[in-house]
Amino acid sequence: MGDYMREPCPWRIMDDCGGAFVLGSVGGGLFQFIKGYRNAPSGFNRRLIGSITAVKQRAPVLAGNFAVWGVTFSAIDCAFIHIRKKEDPWNSIASGFLTGGVLAARSGVWAMGGSALIGGVLLALIEGVQILVNRVGAEMAMQPPEEPEHQHNNPNAVRDIGVYNLLVVKFDSD
Template sequence: MEREPCPFRLLEDCGGAFTMGALASGVFQAIKGFRDAPSGLDYRLAGSMAAVRARSGRVGGRFASYAATFSSIDCALVYCRKREDAWNSVISGAATGAILAARQGLNGMMGSALVYGVIMGLIEGTNILMGQHSAGKFQPTPKPLDRTSEIPQQKKTFSDLYNNFKQGNPTSV
């Protein structure tokens, strides 16, 4: 699947991340609100919907801010390095982790950058391995072996076994 060019990639990634975060948070908050509400189905359904309305947009916004930062850095790296490869994603993940943890100080930024960089490295490494694995499926299959020359020998061997068996000597060939 081909990605959008860089200026439009930002909007696409932000929208997709917001949707993913809001939907995942909506499911989680619906369950949590249902469990935390007072007993009675009406109260539980109302509590579930209230929790979804109160919190799912906030989580979706956090996902969108991560995606906007990541895509901005990724596009800047594509522009500076003049290539689009896995290193851009790893560096973008690490830089995004550091930027989003800036309020925690230098130690928090370094730890977050390390975690986000490792996660993106694992994702990109998995993508590369899956690409190599699926590329092997498109290799031409080798020509099947011709074993017709072995058939007369097998017939002779089987007929010898049968004759030996008829003669009362089943173990000799």
């Protein structure tokens, strides 16, 4: 679980805010560029102007929304780390649940509950995949690499097949 060796909590909040802002800015810029291109009148110049206009109008809003999500998630995550005195996937899952609920609080109780549920499930899926990838990666690192069958039979076979080794074998056999 190397992901939990990150910045200490007060700095983690700002780090996640900046990362989320950049992610929202780049992703939102790309999305709005395509959307503006598709919705603009025909003609390459008009479509290009429509794309740029859409990016200038909507990408900063989306980047700000991502940053707010990042700050809220990190602040709640740091609060859980402080309260529970440990960093584990349950903190992230609970933080996703509460972040979804907090950000949808203005929409009513049902929307708040639905967003909280989606946030918790989404973070549970992310954490589950991360644990699975870490486990598979650790198992692969522990297994020795398998050697091809023909190399066991020939003691003069070159183990590292590279361009240099192929040239050496070719010239040595002459």
